[in-house]
Amino acid sequence: MGIRTGVRYRKGLQDGRAVYANGERVPDVTQYPPFGGIIGTLAGLYDAQHDPRHTETMTYLCPSGDRVSTTLMPARTIEEMQARVRCDYLRTDLTYGVMGRIPDFVNAFLLDAAGSLEFMGKTDALAKLTDYLDLLRDLDLASTHALIDPQSDRSRADTPMEAVQIVAESAEGVTVRGARMLSTLAPVADEILIGPFLPRQPGEERYAVSFAVPADTPGLKIVCREPYDTGAPAFDRPLTSRFEEGDAVLVFDDVLVPRDRLFIAGDVDAYNGMVAHFPGFTGLQASIRGAAKLRFLTGLAAVVARANGRHRSARHQEEIGELVAHIGVAEGLIQGAALDCANRIQARAGLRPPPGPGQPGGNMPVGLTAIMVFFPQVLTRAVEVVRMVAGSGVIAMTEQDLHHPELTGLLDSLMHGPDFPAERRLQVMRMAWDATGGQFGSRQALYERLYAGDPVGNRVRFFGMPRRSECEEMVERLLDS
Numbered sequence: 001m002g003i004r005t006g007v008r009y010r011k012g013l014q015d016g017r018a019v020y021a022n023g024e025r026v027p028d029v030t031q032y033p034p035f036g037g038i039i040g041t042l043a044g045l046y047d048a049q050h051d052p053r054h055t056e057t058m059t060y061l062c063p064s065g066d067r068v069s070t071t072l073m074p075a076r077t078i079e080e081m082q083a084r085v086r087c088d089y090l091r092t093d094l095t096y097g098v099m100g101r102i103p104d105f106v107n108a109f110l111l112d113a114a115g116s117l118e119f120m121g122k123t124d125a126l127a128k129l130t131d132y133l134d135l136l137r138d139l140d141l142a143s144t145h146a147l148i149d150p151q152s153d154r155s156r157a158d159t160p161m162e163a164v165q166i167v168a169e170s171a172e173g174v175t176v177r178g179a180r181m182l183s184t185l186a187p188v189a190d191e192i193l194i195g196p197f198l199p200r201q202p203g204e205e206r207y208a209v210s211f212a213v214p215a216d217t218p219g220l221k222i223v224c225r226e227p228y229d230t231g232a233p234a235f236d237r238p239l240t241s242r243f244e245e246g247d248a249v250l251v252f253d254d255v256l257v258p259r260d261r262l263f264i265a266g267d268v269d270a271y272n273g274m275v276a277h278f279p280g281f282t283g284l285q286a287s288i289r290g291a292a293k294l295r296f297l298t299g300l301a302a303v304v305a306r307a308n309g310r311h312r313s314a315r316h317q318e319e320i321g322e323l324v325a326h327i328g329v330a331e332g333l334i335q336g337a338a339l340d341c342a343n344r345i346q347a348r349a350g351l352r353p354p355p356g357p358g359q360p361g362g363n364m365p366v367g368l369t370a371i372m373v374f375f376p377q378v379l380t381r382a383v384e385v386v387r388m389v390a391g392s393g394v395i396a397m398t399e400q401d402l403h404h405p406e407l408t409g410l411l412d413s414l415m416h417g418p419d420f421p422a423e424r425r426l427q428v429m430r431m432a433w434d435a436t437g438g439q440f441g442s443r444q445a446l447y448e449r450l451y452a453g454d455p456v457g458n459r460v461r462f463f464g465m466p467r468r469s470e471c472e473e474m475v476e477r478l479l480d481s
């Protein structure tokens with residue numbers, strides 16, 4: 001069928017899914033005002049695929065002759081990888097990098113998972129996942145995922161009994177029960193992937209389960225966190241009103257997963273190896289998204305600085321300059337991640353040697369390293385810079401106050417910036433607050449920290465990597481010389 005329009009995406013959401021928000025069951029997510037902004041944004045991305053300016057970048061011709069999304073292109077060569085980079089760049093640029101779970105992320109995750117299953121020789125699982133990728137591509141569906149178990153007791157390393165697990169098997173498939181947290185975009189996605197992240201232990205086979213189901217699957221309850229879009233106009237909430245993705249706890253209340261959508265059931269090795277052997281699509285897409293957000297926050301800091309004259313102070317020039325430098329590093333990381341992903345795929349096909357000591361990535365794809373350590377740091381720093389540059393300017397009135405008949409002339413003359421009329425200055429400050437403070441901004445800050453899992457655990461993993469031993473050997477060499 002090929003690429004959809006925004007209208008078809010909206011229609012697909014009217015499926016009777018069990019979404020709960022603010023204490024009520026939402027009968028139709030397309031008519032629920034807090035989801036209106038994000039549905040409009042995603043519909044806009046679907047429509048953009050048909051825009052002659054973007055079609056070549058956002059889509060490609062698949063062997064069936066249909067135009068399909070480049071986000072699902074199983075790139076093998078560096079040229080194909082660059083086509084993916086251009087597409088991800090455009091889509092994250094159109095969404096200012098603030099959509100952490102733009103569906104492109106899960107598309108990349110699934111391509112990575114297929115690469116892992118192929119590498120491990122898990123042919124049955126690979127065949128099902130390949131068919132599923134074809135389905136997503138042909139129907140142009142929007143996917144999201146949930147990888148993390150409920151926070152029942154984080155002092156324990158084993159899987160909590162509340163986690164999604166297999167409770168029954170039949171010829172049709174398996175029945176699963178339990179919860180996953182969190183799933184960003186779940187209320188407005190077509191498909192939900194339950195995938196692996198933290199390893200399962202031997203004996204935890206019933207929890208070693210990976211599958212994908214439509215959002216309207218009977219027994220699946222999508223329980224949203226408090227929605228942040230309360231109808232404030234775009235002037236006051238430019239990001240919340242467009243990019244409030246929504247996060248939800250997923251409750252599987254005895255859900256039947258048919259065999260063809262059940263990728264892994266009880267195979268602990270396959271479950272644990274799925275993420276461990278990623279060739280690198282996920283990290284590449286997520287790095288491009290992180291770089292778009294970094295560019296946006298850097299631009300925001302610079303515009304805020306112009307709005308209050310801080311652009312003339314050396315201190316703030318230094319801070320914004322630091323962010324500009326990080327963008328250069330991020331762009332280099334993206335190119336490195338694209339090359340690294342292509343090299344890994346070609347190495348697995350026997351076309352080149354695998355990356356070894358001194359080569360980019362080592363045993364961790366470049367893009368994953370970037371999203372586990374680099375981007376959480378620089379995006380946190382970028383928020384800090386916006387805050388330092390803006391000062392108290394972000395604690396601001398609404399657009400309505402500015403236009404109140406008793407205030408408007410006064411405020412126009414008192415609240416301007418250098419070469420910035422009062423209204424423009426206020427608009428910039430409202431954007432800065434939405435991006436870094438308020439509910440949307442606070443959630444974004446937490447999300448960037450936890451985007452690729454627990455950052456503390458991630459760094460400990462890097463401590464255990466061969467790269468550290470290589471560095472130690474370098475020192476030993478000099479000591480022994």
Ligand SMILES: Cc1cc2nc3c(=O)[nH]c(=O)nc-3n(C[C@H](O)[C@H](O)[C@H](O)COP(=O)(O)OP(=O)(O)OC[C@H]3O[C@@H](n4cnc5c(N)ncnc54)[C@H](O)[C@@H]3O)c2cc1C
Binds near residue numbers: 148
């Ligand atoms: C807004 C948002 C959206 C999300 N969306 C998704 C999604 O779409 N899909 C998905 O699968 N997951 C999602 N997540 C979940 C995310 O993957 C997890 O938050 C992340 O893996 C960390 O797990 P946790 O929240 O359970 O934290 P925990 O593992 O419970 O850790 C709690 C805190 O303790 C810290 N910590 C842990 N160990 C130590 C230590 N030894 N010393 C000091 N501090 C420590 C951690 O860094 C963390 O800050 C989302 C999270 C957020 C906040």
